[in-house]
Amino acid sequence: RVRLYKWEVKYEFKSPDCYKKLVITINGRTPGPSIIAQQGDTIVVELKNSLLTENVAIHWHGIRQIETPWMDGTEGVTQCPILPGETFVYRFVVDRPGTYLYHAHYGMQREAGLYGSIRVGLPDGQTEPFLYDYDRSIILNDWYHKSTYEQAAGLSSIPFVWVDEPQSILIQGRGRFNCNAPGIEAGLCNATSPECVPYALTVVPGKTYRLRIGSLTALSALSFEIEGHNMTVADQDPSRNYWASAKVVSRNSTTPNGLAIFNYYPNHPRRNPPTPPPVRPRWDDVGPRLSQSLAIKAHRGYIHPPPQTSDRVIVMLNTQNRVNGHVRWSVNNVSFNLPHTPYLIAYKHNLLHAFEQTPPPDGYDYANYDISSVNTKNVNATTSNAAYRLAFNTTVDIILQNANTMNPNNSETHPWHLHGHDFWVVGYGTGKFDMFNDPKKYNLVDPIMKNTVAVHPYGWTALRFRADNPGVWAFHCHIESHFFMGPLGNFSDCAFSQCLLGVEILNKLAINKIEDITRCQVTFSKRRSSLMKKANEIAVCCDVDVAFVAFSPSGRISKFCNQKRIEDVLHRYVNLPVEKRLKDYELGPEQEPSLHQLSWCERNLKHSLQRIIAKKNAMVDNLSASYQQQNFQKFLVVDHSLLNFHDQNSGNNNFDEVAVRKWPNPPSHHPHHDDLQTASQSQYSTNSNLRQLSSSLDLEAGQQSTAHHHLNNMDSNEDYYNINCDVDTHADAATHDDQHHDVFPHNEVCQINTLFDDLLPPEDAIEDNTIWRSKIQKSALWNGMTCFLMYKISFKLQ
Numbered sequence: 001r002v003r004l005y006k007w008e009v010k011y012e013f014k015s016p017d018c019y020k021k022l023v024i025t026i027n028g029r030t031p032g033p034s035i036i037a038q039q040g041d042t043i044v045v046e047l048k049n050s051l052l053t054e055n056v057a058i059h060w061h062g063i064r065q066i067e068t069p070w071m072d073g074t075e076g077v078t079q080c081p082i083l084p085g086e087t088f089v090y091r092f093v094v095d096r097p098g099t100y101l102y103h104a105h106y107g108m109q110r111e112a113g114l115y116g117s118i119r120v121g122l123p124d125g126q127t128e129p130f131l132y133d134y135d136r137s138i139i140l141n142d143w144y145h146k147s148t149y150e151q152a153a154g155l156s157s158i159p160f161v162w163v164d165e166p167q168s169i170l171i172q173g174r175g176r177f178n179c180n181a182p183g184i185e186a187g188l189c190n191a192t193s194p195e196c197v198p199y200a201l202t203v204v205p206g207k208t209y210r211l212r213i214g215s216l217t218a219l220s221a222l223s224f225e226i227e228g229h230n231m232t233v234a235d236q237d238p239s240r241n242y243w244a245s246a247k248v249v250s251r252n253s254t255t256p257n258g259l260a261i262f263n264y265y266p267n268h269p270r271r272n273p274p275t276p277p278p279v280r281p282r283w284d285d286v287g288p289r290l291s292q293s294l295a296i297k298a299h300r301g302y303i304h305p306p307p308q309t310s311d312r313v314i315v316m317l318n319t320q321n322r323v324n325g326h327v328r329w330s331v332n333n334v335s336f337n338l339p340h341t342p343y344l345i346a347y348k349h350n351l352l353h354a355f356e357q358t359p360p361p362d363g364y365d366y367a368n369y370d371i372s373s374v375n376t377k378n379v380n381a382t383t384s385n386a387a388y389r390l391a392f393n394t395t396v397d398i399i400l401q402n403a404n405t406m407n408p409n410n411s412e413t414h415p416w417h418l419h420g421h422d423f424w425v426v427g428y429g430t431g432k433f434d435m436f437n438d439p440k441k442y443n444l445v446d447p448i449m450k451n452t453v454a455v456h457p458y459g460w461t462a463l464r465f466r467a468d469n470p471g472v473w474a475f476h477c478h479i480e481s482h483f484f485m486g487p488l489g490n491f492s493d494c495a496f497s498q499c500l501l502g503v504e505i506l507n508k509l510a511i512n513k514i515e516d517i518t519r520c521q522v523t524f525s526k527r528r529s530s531l532m533k534k535a536n537e538i539a540v541c542c543d544v545d546v547a548f549v550a551f552s553p554s555g556r557i558s559k560f561c562n563q564k565r566i567e568d569v570l571h572r573y574v575n576l577p578v579e580k581r582l583k584d585y586e587l588g589p590e591q592e593p594s595l596h597q598l599s600w601c602e603r604n605l606k607h608s609l610q611r612i613i614a615k616k617n618a619m620v621d622n623l624s625a626s627y628q629q630q631n632f633q634k635f636l637v638v639d640h641s642l643l644n645f646h647d648q649n650s651g652n653n654n655f656d657e658v659a660v661r662k663w664p665n666p667p668s669h670h671p672h673h674d675d676l677q678t679a680s681q682s683q684y685s686t687n688s689n690l691r692q693l694s695s696s697l698d699l700e701a702g703q704q705s706t707a708h709h710h711l712n713n714m715d716s717n718e719d720y721y722n723i724n725c726d727v728d729t730h731a732d733a734a735t736h737d738d739q740h741h742d743v744f745p746h747n748e749v750c751q752i753n754t755l756f757d758d759l760l761p762p763e764d765a766i767e768d769n770t771i772w773r774s775k776i777q778k779s780a781l782w783n784g785m786t787c788f789l790m791y792k793i794s795f796k797l798q
């Protein structure tokens with residue numbers, strides 16, 4: 001099923017926390033419309049950028065984009081930005097049920113309000129591992145009053161201006177800023193605006209709700225609670241409302257808690273709960289958060305254990321550094337810059353100069369780096385736009401190592417997000433990761449799979465994933481200002497970038513059976529539609545009859561036919577003689593000819609050669625008839641080794657003698673090259689068939705082949721006359737369905753005939769006692785789908 005969304009992205013004034021500012025909306029809303037789909041659906045989003053002066057790109061956070069890396073929406077990595085006024089169509093399959101998010105992935109636009117949620121349900125007839133009556137999505141966010149431009153300018157300045165703590169926390173796009181706070185410009189803040197009425201989550205007593213809670217904060221790590229409720233069992237007094245509250249942890253933040261109303265029907269959704277909002281946990285109490293991280297395991301019955309070993313381990317030390325006086329974040333002392341050409345485009349077009357080719361380091365100076373102090377050694381970092389290159393289908397471990405920032409006694413939580421993959425979170429720990437002992441404590445039995453994970457202050461997090469999704473994928477800290485980089489304005493070299501790095505998997509999809517059923521289904525449905533599209537194109541453009549039939553593993557048929565009845569085309573096939581039916585599609589050459597193609601080429605050369613020899617013999621017979629039999633000593637040696645001709649690719653020395661004809665009387669003079677040409681032309685003039693052939697050859701030469709055909713005197717000492725002829729042949733499967741013409745289409749036959757006529761010695765030479773020696777050099781050269789077949793036929797008159 002295809003789910004089509006038409007979105008227009010533009011700036012509008014909104015007051016989500018009562019304070020009016022310009023925000024980015026989708027169809028007038030922030031958060032934008034929710035995408036609600038079922039597993040296997042194709043989502044099509046036609047996105048019109050009406051921002052007037054800003055580019056845009058949207059990332060579908062958590063959707064792996066199997067076989068659609070172009071649709072990941074990461075500007076600079078997988079796509080060029082969508083320019084103002086442009087419409088871009090995102091098209092991808094949601095391959096697994098779950099709760100996902102979408103958000104801008106260009107500059108810092110996410111925190112200007114460009115985000116929303118994606119809910120993917122199970123296919124009809126399948127049930128969840130837990131029961132519930134209703135399903136609700138809530139997005140949490142933090143909210144700044146400054147524009148993203150002002151923030152970006154500060155981050156890129158010397159001296160550095162930090163974005164500071166957000167002004168509000170939004171729950172489902174709504175928060176409350178204190179409009180009485182000092183310094184608020186008159187008219188900007190309106191505490192009675194209906195836009196900032198707290199969000200009310202209305203529930204019916206006694207029912208079970210599934211809450212899908214997503215956080216898209218720009219900076220803050222949040223703790224979310226519903227006052228008085230245990231999140232798995234609902235057993236509360238439904239005569240009152242309760243507070244739902246979100247609060248900042250992990251930073252000593254001044255941001256007030258975000259509040260929403262948990263409203264029991266039929267209470268009024270705006271009735272404040274009778275109790276004061278719950279107090280936040282201590283911001284620096286890392287212990288419970290680490291224990292919670294450690295306690296979360298895969299759901300019993302839905303465990304996909306990770307591979308037990310890995311092929312590569314990359315340790316990534318996260319540090320805050322300086323680069324040319326700018327404050328930046330880096331990984332292993334290298335701070336990441338986005339190149340001007342998106343990686344995926346650079347790879348597709350082989351523009352390898354578009355970014356640095358030396359990959360970033362797989363580790364850091366483990367022995368000497370003190371993660372708990374402001375390390376003077378590593379204060380200055382270098383920059384690079386190189387990507388890590390992961391071999392296809394390998395298992396990779398990444399250890400994220402946290403450290404002190406440039407402020408004493410300060411380390412911050414970083415949420416790391418990997419695009420295009422899920423990973424198993426195999427371990428968390430405090431302090432410095434111990435390469436020898438910590439891996440022994442990994443949970444390789446029932447770890448949870450995620451795409452975003454926290455690395456706690458002064459701690460480490462270990463994740464494992466299969467590099468099985470070819471593409472170039474960002475792996476980065478999800479804090480907007482840490483991620484921020486060049487493309488906004490002119491900040492190209494002074495970006496404040498943390499931890500963005502490309503994870504790039506170059507190899508193509510291996511031609512192996514796909515074991516993962518969902519993946520197999522996605523691959524099948526995508527490839528099937530592109531096959532049908534191609535079949536339709538070839539049928540229309542080339543006026544050929546095409547029938548395509550496939551049976552899925554479950555026996556469902558997919559078919560395509562350009563005729564009304566597929567039976568008619570199949571009938572044609574069934575009625576073919578068996579030997580014709582046996583001819584199968586041959587895979588075309590890629591860069592280099594395969595052994596199969598070479599022997600194919602060789603076989604065809606042999607056929608051509610046989611035809612030349614046969615024709616030559618016939619003509620010699622004809623000619624001999626007009627001479628005195630007793631004086632005429634004819635011998636035609638067919639060198640059969642030629643039929644085992646192997647092109648050694650050695651150029652001129654690869655001549656083989658084909659035939660030697662001895663004429664009774666010595667020639668009166670050696671024919672000159674010009675004579676020869678005139679003679680062969682006169683030959684054509686007496687033979688209308690050949691003239692026709694020759695002109696059709698010229699036509700072909702001009703129109704579709706680079707066939708050229710000339711006489712030249714290669715070696716005047718030897719008096720060998722050479723005729724070179726190149727035929728380029730499109731080795732298309734469609735051209736070799738006739739056994740006689742083999743792989744090469746008819747123009748090759750014309751060439752051979754014409755060549756042979758050129759070989760005829762001039763009239764006066766024939767009168768003489770002449771030995772005519774002829775040598776043929778043949779070679780074939782593959783260039784992509786084209787085979788250049790080259791004949792060099794030389795002869796010598798004595």
Ligand SMILES: O=C1O[C@H]([C@@H](O)CO)C(O)=C1O
Nearest residue numbers: 162320327405406407412482
């Ligand atoms: O990148 C950051 O900069 C500030 C602070 O370190 C600057 O003094 C902060 O809290 C960050 O996360």
